[in-house]
Amino acid sequence: MSKLTNIKFITQEIGSYRKPDYLSKKFHTLKGTPEFREKAEKATLETLKLFDEAGLQNIGVGGEMFRWEMYEHLADNISGIEFYGKVRSFDNRYYNKGSIVKEITRKNPVHLDELEFVLNNTEKAIKVPITGPYTMMDWSFNEHYRDRRELANAFADIIREEIRDLKKLWDTRRSGQLLEIQIDEPAATTHPDEMDIVVESVNRSFEGITGAEFSVHVCYSKDYRMLYNVMPDLKVDGLNLEYANRDTFKLGVEDEARPGYDDLADFADINDQLSRRKFLGLGVTDVHQDTIESVQLIKDRIGYAMAFIENPTNIRLNPDCGLRTRSREVAFQKLKNMVEARDLVMEEY
Amino acid sequence: MAKVETHVYGIYPKTENLRKNINRWERGKIETGEIYEALRQEKEQYFTLLDENKIATFTDPLFNWYDVLRPIVLLSGGSLGPLTRYKENNTFYRLPEFEEVKGLTMDPTKNAEVESNPPFPLYQNAGSNGFSAFLPSPVTIYRMSQVSEKIGKSDFINKITDNYLEICRKFGVKRTTIFESFEYGNEDISFLDRLSKELDVYLITEGKLNEATFKNLGEKLYSVVVSKEGDISLAAKYSKVPGVKLLDAHNTKLERVDSLKKKVEELSGGINAESIVVTNSDYYDFLPRSIADRKVEILSQVGE
Numbered sequence: 173m174s175k176l177t178n179i180k181f182i183t184q185e186i187g188s189y190r191k192p193d194y195l196s197k198k199f200h201t202l203k204g205t206p207e208f209r210e211k212a213e214k215a216t217l218e219t220l221k222l223f224d225e226a227g228l229q230n231i232g233v234g235g236e237m238f239r240w241e242m243y244e245h246l247a248d249n250i251s252g253i254e255f256y257g258k259v260r261s262f263d264n265r266y267y268n269k270g271s272i273v274k275e276i277t278r279k280n281p282v283h284l285d286e287l288e289f290v291l292n293n294t295e296k297a298i299k300v301p302i303t304g305p306y307t308m309m310d311w312s313f314n315e316h317y318r319d320r321r322e323l324a325n326a327f328a329d330i331i332r333e334e335i336r337d338l339k340k341l342w343d344t345r346r347s348g349q350l351l352e353i354q355i356d357e358p359a360a361t362t363h364p365d366e367m368d369i370v371v372e373s374v375n376r377s378f379e380g381i382t383g384a385e386f387s388v389h390v391c392y393s394k395d396y397r398m399l400y401n402v403m404p405d406l407k408v409d410g411l412n413l414e415y416a417n418r419d420t421f422k423l424g425v426e427d428e429a430r431p432g433y434d435d436l437a438d439f440a441d442i443n444d445q446l447s448r449r450k451f452l453g454l455g456v457t458d459v460h461q462d463t464i465e466s467v468q469l470i471k472d473r474i475g476y477a478m479a480f481i482e483n484p485t486n487i488r489l490n491p492d493c494g495l496r497t498r499s500r501e502v503a504f505q506k507l508k509n510m511v512e513a514r515d516l517v518m519e520e521y
Numbered sequence: 522m523a524k525v526e527t528h529v530y531g532i533y534p535k536t537e538n539l540r541k542n543i544n545r546w547e548r549g550k551i552e553t554g555e556i557y558e559a560l561r562q563e564k565e566q567y568f569t570l571l572d573e574n575k576i577a578t579f580t581d582p583l584f585n586w587y588d589v590l591r592p593i594v595l596l597s598g599g600s601l602g603p604l605t606r607y608k609e610n611n612t613f614y615r616l617p618e619f620e621e622v623k624g625l626t627m628d629p630t631k632n633a634e635v636e637s638n639p640p641f642p643l644y645q646n647a648g649s650n651g652f653s654a655f656l657p658s659p660v661t662i663y664r665m666s667q668v669s670e671k672i673g674k675s676d677f678i679n680k681i682t683d684n685y686l687e688i689c690r691k692f693g694v695k696r697t698t699i700f701e702s703f704e705y706g707n708e709d710i711s712f713l714d715r716l717s718k719e720l721d722v723y724l725i726t727e728g729k730l731n732e733a734t735f736k737n738l739g740e741k742l743y744s745v746v747v748s749k750e751g752d753i754s755l756a757a758k759y760s761k762v763p764g765v766k767l768l769d770a771h772n773t774k775l776e777r778v779d780s781l782k783k784k785v786e787e788l789s790g791g792i793n794a795e796s797i798v799v800t801n802s803d804y805y806d807f808l809p810r811s812i813a814d815r816k817v818e819i820l821s822q823v824g825e
Contacts, residue, residue: 256773257809259534262604262613263587263637264543269611269809271773311611337716392606417639460604 181489181514183281184453186412187301187356188242188494189219189503199240200343202252212237214287220294222504223460227511230352231290236494238286242303242384243311244268245282250330252276255310271313272323278330281337291345297352300338301389304357305331305373307368309361320366324373331377341379351384354412358493367402375407385409387453391493392417396435400442401451407477411439412453413490416473417460423468425476431467433473436480444482452481455492456513457506462498463468464505470513484521489514522781523696523789524796525808526577527824528763530655530698531804532589533582534813539563541689543639547570557632560585562770564645566642570814571651574821578723578798580655580698581646585639588614589657589804590665590699592643595635598686602667610807622680630691631677646679647692654697656685659712661702682712689720696721697741704728709739713715723764723798726752736757744798750788757792768820770805773812778822785823799823 191199195215202208217233219235244267252274252277258266281299290298297460305327309320317323335353342351355377360370378386381399388406390399391414398410419432427434433454456473457465489510495503535543539559546556567582586592591601594617594816602616615637627633629643646652659681668677689697697720699713704727716722721743730752735745738759745756746764756763765788767781789797799820805813 218743255771256812257534258537258540259809260612260806264540264547266540267611313773315772360609362606362611394606 180229180485181487181518182297182301183227183229183486183507183511183514184230184297184490185223185232185235185507186453186490186492187220187232187236188239188496189237190236190496190498190500191215191216191237192500193238203240204235207517209285210494212267216286216289217293220290222500223507224296225508226504227515228507230488231294232299232301233286233290234294236301237318238283238289238351241267243308244300245271246265246308246330247312248304249279249282249502251279252316263473268347269311269313272316274316276326276330278333282334284337284341287341288336291341299352299354299387301354301356302331302334304360304388305377306370307357307359309369309373310362314437321369321372321492324369325376326379328373329374331384332379332381335378335381335384336338343383347509353378353384353386355386355388355408357388358391361395361398362392364395364398367398369479371402375405378407387412387451389413389453389493392456400435400439403442403479404446408450409484410451410453412455412488412490414455416455416458416465418493419458419473421463421469424474425479430473430476433480436477436515440480443486449483451486451488452477452493453488453490457491457510459491459493459495459497459503459506462502463508464502467509467512467516470510471509471516474513474517478517478521522786523761523794525785525824526744526764526796526798527542527575527820528578528698528723528744528764528798528800529571529576529805529817529820530580530653530723530800531700532586532806533567533584533804534585534806534808534810536566536810537676539584546639548690553634557640559621560639568646568649570817574817575824576651576817577824578651578653578685578696579602579773580653581644582776583655583804587638589702590614590662591638592629592635592641592650593657593662593684594619594666595638596625596629596643596688597681598626598629599666599802601637605665612807614665614745617662619666619668619672621669622672622677622684622767625684626681628691629688643688644692644694647694652694652696653687653721654692654694656688656697656699657686658699658701658706658724660705660710661700664703678712682715685716686719688693689716694720696723698723698725701726701727705730705734709735710734711736711739711803713742714739717742724760725800730755746798746800748802750784754787754792757794761812762796762798763789763792763794766802767799767823768801768816770803770813773808775812775815776819778819781819 213236216234253270309324422429659678743758
């Protein structure tokens with residue numbers, strides 16, 4: 173096979189990583205205190221070290237040690253949201269779902285401290301995940317806004333304000349480099365008739381901000397084609413998606429072995445028509461299973477995807493979703509195997 | 522104004538105390554005997570809440586059901602597949618997988634540990650006045666499950682219905698609340714005849730109804746509860762006491778009692794109903810506990 177140039181296959185984290193016990197057990201009681209900050213910083217440093225050892229190229233924000241949960245982290249810093257108690261996600265797992273009781277406004281910057289700390293402690297590529305406007309809307313009770321579109325756009329305005337602050341900080345530290353922002357939208361395809369609201373609110377959340385690269389992360393969608401279909405209108409540079417969860421553990425690059433990636437042809441069909449193609453962050457390791465995918469299996473997943481994506485420079489590699497669902501040890505091995513698989517692919521191509 | 526029969530059904534949100542206890546039990550920090558007792562006590566408190574609010578008919582709060590299908594799936598020989606999004610919500614259930622539908626695999630009235638779910642019994646206080654056995658419609662289970670091609674749809678529905686009859690007989694209940702999670706389309710719901718011969722059936726429907734759905738029903742059900750107010754005349758035609766969902770289980774905004782009373786008056790007046798069932802739009806587990814409790818109080822005031 174001929175050697176290809178310019179292939180990077182950037183390996184990246186999606187966002188969260190399991191917190192060490194010393195942080196997770198005291199997270200809520202210490203939040204807002206100097207001790208919390210000290211523990212969150214310690215955990216971030218330890219996680220950055222793990223990411224380094226795994227060979228990860230883009231280290232995100234060091235596993236989101238400053239954050240508890242993606243909805244609550246942003247919602248806690250917005251006025252106009254009341255919390256009346258937890259609601260069930262599944263089994264005996266619950267989350268705080270806020271009620272929008274009046275116009276929402278940002279109380280204070282949400283991710284600035286975290287980014288500043290990471291910038292102080294690494295020179296590697298950074299990607300800041302921010303929960304997206306559509307998901308924030310969908311996961312809230314709306315008691316105030318006229319409709320779901322209006323609420324999603326109100327969240328978009330808050331997120332834009334947040335990104336502007338991050339960009340200001342970024343420019344003082346890494347001027348000339350693109351700030352990478354990942355808009356997390358797990359709810360994006362849950363209401364098929366609202367894809368126009370997804371597009372409108374995501375675009376609005378970074379409207380007018382230049383010098384940054386924007387991606388959107390979606391996971392556990394029933395059908396990614398809904399997302400692919402709106403790619404021409406979605407002004408992001410790339411999609412970071414989950415695929416491994418729907419795949420098999422069989423080795424090989426045949427269709428039968430790789431059902432998790434069977435819609436990549438649809439992605440490619442649409443992407444190839446765009447004047448500016450989007451990159452695809454390919455989920456190659458499942459965050460909902462302790463089984464550690466072998467290097468060969470991950471390599472086969474990458475190899476299968478490359479058959480569809482004409483320009484492999486458009487592929488990045490990541491776990492399906494945040495790895496907080498797994499122990500730090502299992503998560504580390506998954507990342508390490510991902511990096512090793514990437515290196516093997518690079519050697520071959 | 523028509524007489525209002527207040528009805529509360531489905532999984533009710535747990536208290537923080539019970540959530541924590543279940544969490545401890547899951548991690549092996551407390552014995553199964555302790556979780557039986559915690560569940561029993563919390564259910565008693567729930568029944569007291571309903572009693573204080575004079576709720577006419579109600580189901581078990583199902584604090585020990587991890588989702589609306591799981592206990593029935595386990596009782597009917599199904600297995601639990603991957604986490605799957607429930608409709609368009611940010612909530613998930615384990616996808617039921619059926620290679621066959623068995624008769625009841627265990628006695629649902631007894632204390633017993635079950636797979637990946639807090640322990641049984643299925644219901645508590647089943648003998649009390651106003652108690653109704655909550656059961657997900659076999660149509661809903663079929664639609665939300667992965668069912669082997671070897672099992673025909675009507676066979677599946679009939680076997681689940683057999684199990685439902687058995688469950689209701691074992692508990693000695695007089696009524697059942699059949700929960701439908703999806704719009705019917707062209708479904709045939711004549712399987713309900715077998716239940717309504719023995720029980721008062723409260724059919725909680727979802728979405729727009731059409732007359733064809735009911736054409737094969739032999740007799741009127743006790744109550745057809747509609748989600749679209751425009752369907753109330755269909756509910757009146759096919760049930761003894763038409764019903765309507767008026768309390769929103771997907772929004773924390775509290776309904777105004779006077780508005781609800783006005784709505785009940787309009788709806789019952791339009792069909793000359795003497796009685797009308799008023800209930801929640803979905804099970805309350807989508808709301809924080811404090812809000813669900815307030816909605817029960819509001820429902821109670823509508824019934825006064």
